[in-house]
Amino acid sequence: MVPLWMYLAVAAALFSLGVFGALSRRNAVAVLMSVELMLNAVNINLVAFWRYSETSTDLLLNGYAFTAFVLIVAAAEAAVGLAIIITVYRNRRSVIPEEAAALKG
Amino acid sequence: MELNAISIGFVVFTIFTLGGGVGVVTTRNLFQGTIWLMVSLFGVAGYFVLLSAPFLAAVQILVYIGAIAILITFAVMLTRSVTRVKARYIRLVPSLLASFALFLILLLGIAVPVFGEISPDIAPVTVASTRDLGAALVDENGYVVPFLLASVLLTGAMIGAIFIARDDTA
Amino acid sequence: MDEICTGLCRLMVDSGAEPGLAQFVSLLVGVLLVSGVPLLTVILLIWIERKVAARIQDRIGPNRVGPIGLMQTFADLLKLLGKEDITPTAADRLLYNVAPLVSFASVVLIWAIVPFTPFHYGVDLEIGALFFVAVASFGTLAIMVAGWASNNKYALLGAFRVVSLLVSYEVPLVFALLAPVMLAGSMSMLDIVNAQSGMWFVVLSPLAFVIFYISSQAETGRAPFDLIEAESELVAGFNIEYSGMKFGMFFAAEFLHVFTNGILMALLFFGGWMGPLYYESPLLAFAWLGAKGGIIYLTTLWLRNTVPRLRIDQIMAFNWKCLVPLSIANIVLVSLALKALQELNLVPRQLIGASFVDMLPATITLLVINGALAIYLLGILRRRGQEARREAQAAPMQFARATAD
Numbered sequence: 001m002v003p004l005w006m007y008l009a010v011a012a013a014l015f016s017l018g019v020f021g022a023l024s025r026r027n028a029v030a031v032l033m034s035v036e037l038m039l040n041a042v043n044i045n046l047v048a049f050w051r052y053s054e055t056s057t058d059l060l061l062n063g064y065a066f067t068a069f070v071l072i073v074a075a076a077e078a079a080v081g082l083a084i085i086i087t088v089y090r091n092r093r094s095v096i097p098e099e100a101a102a103l104k105g
Numbered sequence: 106m107e108l109n110a111i112s113i114g115f116v117v118f119t120i121f122t123l124g125g126g127v128g129v130v131t132t133r134n135l136f137q138g139t140i141w142l143m144v145s146l147f148g149v150a151g152y153f154v155l156l157s158a159p160f161l162a163a164v165q166i167l168v169y170i171g172a173i174a175i176l177i178t179f180a181v182m183l184t185r186s187v188t189r190v191k192a193r194y195i196r197l198v199p200s201l202l203a204s205f206a207l208f209l210i211l212l213l214g215i216a217v218p219v220f221g222e223i224s225p226d227i228a229p230v231t232v233a234s235t236r237d238l239g240a241a242l243v244d245e246n247g248y249v250v251p252f253l254l255a256s257v258l259l260t261g262a263m264i265g266a267i268f269i270a271r272d273d274t275a
Numbered sequence: 276m277d278e279i280c281t282g283l284c285r286l287m288v289d290s291g292a293e294p295g296l297a298q299f300v301s302l303l304v305g306v307l308l309v310s311g312v313p314l315l316t317v318i319l320l321i322w323i324e325r326k327v328a329a330r331i332q333d334r335i336g337p338n339r340v341g342p343i344g345l346m347q348t349f350a351d352l353l354k355l356l357g358k359e360d361i362t363p364t365a366a367d368r369l370l371y372n373v374a375p376l377v378s379f380a381s382v383v384l385i386w387a388i389v390p391f392t393p394f395h396y397g398v399d400l401e402i403g404a405l406f407f408v409a410v411a412s413f414g415t416l417a418i419m420v421a422g423w424a425s426n427n428k429y430a431l432l433g434a435f436r437v438v439s440l441l442v443s444y445e446v447p448l449v450f451a452l453l454a455p456v457m458l459a460g461s462m463s464m465l466d467i468v469n470a471q472s473g474m475w476f477v478v479l480s481p482l483a484f485v486i487f488y489i490s491s492q493a494e495t496g497r498a499p500f501d502l503i504e505a506e507s508e509l510v511a512g513f514n515i516e517y518s519g520m521k522f523g524m525f526f527a528a529e530f531l532h533v534f535t536n537g538i539l540m541a542l543l544f545f546g547g548w549m550g551p552l553y554y555e556s557p558l559l560a561f562a563w564l565g566a567k568g569g570i571i572y573l574t575t576l577w578l579r580n581t582v583p584r585l586r587i588d589q590i591m592a593f594n595w596k597c598l599v600p601l602s603i604a605n606i607v608l609v610s611l612a613l614k615a616l617q618e619l620n621l622v623p624r625q626l627i628g629a630s631f632v633d634m635l636p637a638t639i640t641l642l643v644i645n646g647a648l649a650i651y652l653l654g655i656l657r658r659r660g661q662e663a664r665r666e667a668q669a670a671p672m673q674f675a676r677a678t679a680d
Contacts, residue, residue, distance in 0.1 A: 002115045004228075005215050007152065010119055012211035014126050014145070016204045021130035023200030026193065029180055033129050033142045036173070040149045043161075051156040052228045061233055061241045065248045067161055068238070071168050072255045076262035078173045082180040083270035089184045090272070098195070110299045136423055140370060143416065163405040171412025171445070175438055178419055182431075235401050235462070 007048035015041035028085045028095045032078065039074050043067045114155055121148030133193055135181045143174050160235040306387075309397035313386045317531045321348045324530060324576060331580040358519035366516065367424040374421035375517065375524035381413035382532045389538060390465050392548050392560035403464040404456050407539065408449055411494065414528070415441045421525070422513035433512030436502055436587055443594045444493040444500075447486050450602035454483030454609055455543045459626060468547035470626035473634035477544040482605045482645045484544045486598060491536040492575060493590070495529060499582045500590060537572035538564065545571075601652055608644050616640060 014037055021034025050063025088100050125145025132138045146169040153162035194200075241247035322337065322345060329336025337344030362371055388403040390396035400406050415438055422434020456462050458479055459470035467476075477484045493500040514525045541547055541564055550563035585593075616622040621636040623629040 002112060002155070006115065007156075008215045009212065010122060010152075012208055012215065013123055014149075015211065016208035017123070017126040017130055019207055020200055020204035023203060024194045024197050025130065026195050027135060029135055029177060029184070030129070030138060033138060033177065036142060036169075037126050037129060037145060040146055043165075044149060044152055047153055047156045047158050047161060051158070051232070061238055061247075064158060064161070064233070064238055065241060065251075067158070068164065068242075069248075069251055069255055071161070071164055072259060075168050075172060076258055078176055079262050079266040080269070082176055083266040085180055086183055086270050095184045110302060113299055134367075137367065137370065140420065159400060159402050160405065163402050163409040166409040167405070167412055170416055171409070172442075174416055175419065175442060178423070182423070 004048060004052045007044055011041040011044040011048070014038075014044070026096050026098075028088070028097050029082070031097065032081050032085070035081075036074060036078070039070060043070055046070070111155055114151060118148040118151035118155070121145065121151065123148075131193075136178060139174055139177045139181060142177070143170050146170070157232040160238060305397070309386055310383050312391075313383050313531055313535070316534060317527045318348045318352075320530045320534050320572075321351075321527075324533075327573065327576045328580050331577070352523070355520050355523040360519045360521070361516070363426060363516050365426040367426070370420050370424035371516075372521070374417045374424060375521045375528075378414055378417035378421070379524045379528040379531075381410055381417060382528045382535055384410045384413075385535050385539070388464050389535075389542065390468060390547065391564060392557040393465075393469075393554065394557060395561070396465065399463055399465045402462050404452055404462040404467070404543075408445070408452065412445070414532070415445075418513050421517070425513070425516035427516050430513050430515050433515070437496065437513060440496070440500065440502070440587070440590060441494060443591060444490040444598075447594065447598040447602040448490040448494060450599075450606050451483045451487035451490065452543070453606050454480040457606075457610055457613060464542055464547075466627065468542055468549065469628075471546040471549060473623075473626065473629035473631055474638050475544060475546045475549075478638055479634075479641045480605070480609055480645060481642075482601070482648060483609070484540070486602045486605065487540060487543070488571075490594075490598065491540070492578065493594075495532045495536060495575075497533060497575060498579045499585045501579075501584055502587055502590070533575055534568065534572050537570075537575065538568035540571050541567035597652075597656070601648070604648060605645075608648060609641065612640055612644050613637075 018034045018037030018039075018041060021037065022031050025031050025034060046063040046067045050061070050067075053063075085095060089095050092100055092102075094100065122145050125141045125143070125148060128141025129138050129145060132141060146165060150162040150165040150169075153159070153165060242252050243249055325347070326336040326344070337347035340346040340350045362368060385407055387397040388400055388406050390399070418437045418441070419434050422430045422432075422437070425431075455467050455476045458476055459467040461467060461470070470476075514522055517525060545567045547567070548560035548564045550559070553560040553563055613622070616637050617624070621640075623633045626634075
């Protein structure tokens with residue numbers, strides 16, 4: 001059996017990669033992909049904690065069910081996020097978040 | 106960590122997950138980035154299998170590879186003229202430092218038990234099945250309210266995405 | 276596979292191998308065995324398909340290599356292997372080469388959950404039906420990647436069409452798949468087949484079968500949904516740049532996918548290995564499954580060689596305006612009826628092992644509901660057809676322009 005800390009370490013690395021991508025990438029689509037990485041790092045943690053806790057035997061499925069909801073939110077987020085990116089691209093011919101600053105004072 | 110199917114699987118899926126993640130944040134070509142993202146998320150689905158959550162693994166593949174990947178590739182192609190921007194990064198060094206610092210802090214959190222006991226290394230033998238999850242999702246003491254809210258959210262997101270991305274000229 | 280695995284595993288542990296490693300190796304052998312079945316079938320399938328297509332088109336078909344042309348596929352295989360392996364210079368080398376592999380693997384993976392007999396199966400997943408849907412989505416991605424990586428406008432256009440087609444038809448496919456899952460109360464393929472001991476699910480929910488049949492035909496990209504490869508419009512669609520064995524992989528994946536769908540339909544709706552004496556003889560059970568799957572497969576070949584190709588807008592309109600609402604209505608009605616029957620104790624709680632008589636009330640109720648829904652749908656389609664005909668007769672030119680938009 002793989003010890004719990006290994007899952008947590010991988011999730012931490014994946015989350016940090018996602019943070020790095022979200023902070024540094026210029027392209028909005030790449031930023032969105034990095035956000036997906038972070039969501040998945042969180043999912044690994046949720047499922048791992050659920051699996052290694054004593055509650056995984058009874059009906060307390062918090063980690064399990066929560067991951068399913070995260071997946072639903074991720075799908076909704078991707079749909080709306082990409083729709084916004086395409087609309088911004090259509091209006092401003094750019095997918096760089098910094099350039100979509102028409103409301104900036 | 107002894108050598109068996111689970112530990113071999115863990116190593117393979119770790120390579121997938123982290124390798125794919127590195128691919129996502131470094132690749133110049135966004136279409137390839139999408140594929141790297143899929144490799145990474147496939148690795149995560151593998152973890153779910155190892156953690157006895159096969160339902161989540163199947164849903165992960167279905168949602169991400171079947172739907173979100175296709176969505177992202179369409180977005181990449183629809184914005185194609187600018188996806189090959191010269192500079193990949195802005196504020197490269199600060200974000201590299203910040204994310205590395207975050208990684209160290211997270212590792213510290215894993216190694217040092219700040220909030221109590223050190224986590225167990227042995228998982229319980231018996232696990233709740235997919236059937237239990239299904240029952241819990243529609244149980245009034247379980248997750249029926251979040252379940253209904255999630256379906257409202259999905260409907261709202263679908264209508265919203267269509268409304269935002271609709272081309273008024275066509 | 277279980278018996279082979281434990282047997283081999285014990286043998287290896289006895290001869291001094293580490294238990295974990297022995298388990299892994301024996302699993303690997305089992306995987307190779309299960310994936311070997313589809314790999315060998317595809318060689319025969321190509322011959323059958325060519326022979327059937329030839330007969331329908333009043334030709335003889337392959338008859339030169341070997342007896343009645345049986346060795347033709349091997350000759351073709353040799354030809355494909357001997358061809359020059361071309362990678363376009365502007366192509367994305369890695370993705371271009373990986374795409375055919377993923378496409379073929381996505382079909383072979385489905386065979387992991389196919390129970391050949393009550394005792395012989397790759398693996399009995401508790402999420403079997405969901406696994407099938409998840410794995411099938413790899414194929415979609417592979418086609419997208421192939422179209423993009425070829426760096427060819429025809430390939431990309433073909434890929435766009437395919438992906439919009441596949442993603443759309445996945446919706447009714449999954450909804451139709453829900454009907455047997457609900458009836459059996461399980462996603463495991465083994466449970467679904469066992470639950471059909473009293474009555475095949477095709478009798479309990481014929482509409483779900485029809486929807487599944489149509490959308491799986493679309494998923495494989497066969498006529499009337501073959502605009503994936505629409506030779507006369509897109510040259511060859513997404514695989515235009517592929518040559519040699521890489522093309523062969525796409526080709527084999529498509530052929531195998533059709534047969535796999537036949538087997539899946541036999542499992543989900545026609546009782547899988549159920550048949551006289553299936554329990555006594557595993558070989559007979561295997562034969563029943565093969566025969567049922569084969570018959571469904573032959574009907575898809577018949578369909579392919581008979582109907583003309585549809586336009587992309589017609590296909591999309593048919594899916595979103597007809598199949599998707601129908602499949603949702605079907606699911607709602609079947610689930611309500613099933614719940615009502617269970618409350619009235621007219622259907623056995625546990626379908627596994629239920630007899631024909633136990634299932635009669637449920638069968639009649641569900642058949643009436645399905646029939647009513649089908650008649651209602653046919654009424655709508657008939658009215659639409661008459662309207663379209665009237666418009667076409669009133670002003671032929673305007674009608675043609677309006678439908679072409």
